[in-house]
Amino acid sequence: MHDLHEIDHARRLLGSARRILILTGAGVSAESGVPTFRGPDGLWKTHRPEELATPEAFRADPRLVWEWYGFRRERVGACRPNAAHVAIARLTLGNEDARLVTQNVDGLHELALEEAVLEEAGSEGMSPGGSVSRAAPIRLHGSLFRTRCTRCDDRTSDRHPVDANSEASLPRCRKCGALLRPDVVWFGEQLDPEILQSAMGAAETAEVCLVVGTSGLVHPAASLPLLTRGSGGVVVEVNTEPTPLTEVAVSSIRGRAGQVLPSLLAVDRNHVVD
């Protein structure tokens, strides 16, 4: 059970901040049924990361790597956003000073946002317009549902099932015929510089960085809360376990994202005393 005083403390910090950055990791999707990477049921208890999530692994055995991504696409494709995704989508849609940066490749933040937009349009009879693109997550590590050509770099949305029975059946580029790869960032690969830049900008200017469901082990994502702290902001953490980021957080809530975030983010700004 999470500590109500700690939630209250964090809620006040969020309520009195103008600029908020939310940084999420695999834990935010755990309650949707998406396996985390490093937990007890983590994906990497059965698959060693260096065998699968590196460019070297893909060059050595693209069939094996595609089999893993095909399996994850199928599994994640059947998952629905949970209460944490919904709370975050509503916050970023309704608050132009809140930004979301995610390490996740599962697309559940995007789905929650689409659904929140539909709900808002339905209840107000109008389109939320530009707030949607502003509320869209900054995706640090790409997407499970996009591919990238290994030769011409062409990127496409792609939700098809993957036939990884043989190397010959793997997905191929519609433009040049070369082998496609998942459009995700593997270990040892650079993050897209523009994406990283906008995430760093949001971290540096945030008054509060709310870190949800990440082990805080993978960089440069794990360095973003340090940027917030370095420029005078504070870090708030929501995680079921302590992490290396716990010691930089002024408030650390032990609990599940889907349980904690709806009450944490239902911030009524009119009732916050600075």
Ligand code: BJW
């Ligand atoms: C709950 C919960 C619930 C559960 N509610 N919570 C600086 C220092 C050291 C190393 C480096 C460094 N800079 C760069 C590096 C190297 C490397 C790195 O970080 N290595 C460390 C692991 C040591 N980084 C890179 O290579 C990055 N590239 C880079 O820096 O380029 C520059 C460069 C290039 C060459 C040389 C040097 C520099 C790229 C990193 C790419 C990471 N890619 C992956 C795979 C993406 C595709 C895919 O999904 O297949 O991204 S790895 C994997 O880890 C995935 C995740 O996004 C990422 C983070 O994982 P996350 O989200 O934290 O998940 P978990 O499972 O670890 O944690 C879940 C948490 O949730 C836990 O804490 C639970 O307790 C909690 N939880 N249920 C709340 N219900």
Ligand code: ZN
């Ligand atoms: Zn191509």
